Amino acid sequence: MKSINLQRTESLLMELIPMALSSLADTRINSLPITGVNCKNGKYDAIVYFDGSDYDKEEVKSIISALNKANGRIKTDVLASTGWYKCPNFKFELDTSLEKSKHIEDLFAKIKKTKSSEE
Template sequence: MDKANIKRLRTQSLLKELVASALNNFDDELINSQIVLDAECKKGRYDAFIYLDKQDYNKDEQQNILSKLQRVSKVIEAQCLNALQMYRCPKLHFKFDDTYERVSRLETLFKQINKG
């Protein structure tokens, strides 16, 4: 593993903790109830994707939450910048993680294959 990869992984780990902490500080219940599952920085660490737990939200609720998070993303980025002590914080992009749904669909398919 090269030095740049190690820095990126360290930044991802720190962002996951810092964003979760920052979300808990908001007064809005929809924002502070979000669970950060993962953070993924793109090469160069200019963009970071923050993956959130869906928690049985429907599509409209997810869009509402994502729009609220986009409005407060600059505040979260500023808090992360102070904690990371970097010259620039990655631009945060929030997404709901659908990995669990994909895994459960695959498990269902495998069960169907094993039966028939």
């Protein structure tokens, strides 16, 4: 279980990262939905998850590349907003939990359909 301070940090980053992204000129990432932040090693590393369900694999790769290039600017904005001494190193990853939950819902629908056709 995570400490309250770490959960608070993740919550704050969930608010600040989209604000930092919105100030960027790159249209691929300035309105990208951030779905989660997972801090590791205290506040030294953070995995930032985004919803890329509307993009194919090549577009996701270019989005991650653009996010990595903007990493310094995002960190600067977060530091300016929080007054922290140090900002976590951000690693950006595609959030696949939405796809998994949709797949599970589809399976439940199939099961329901199969059961109703058997009756």
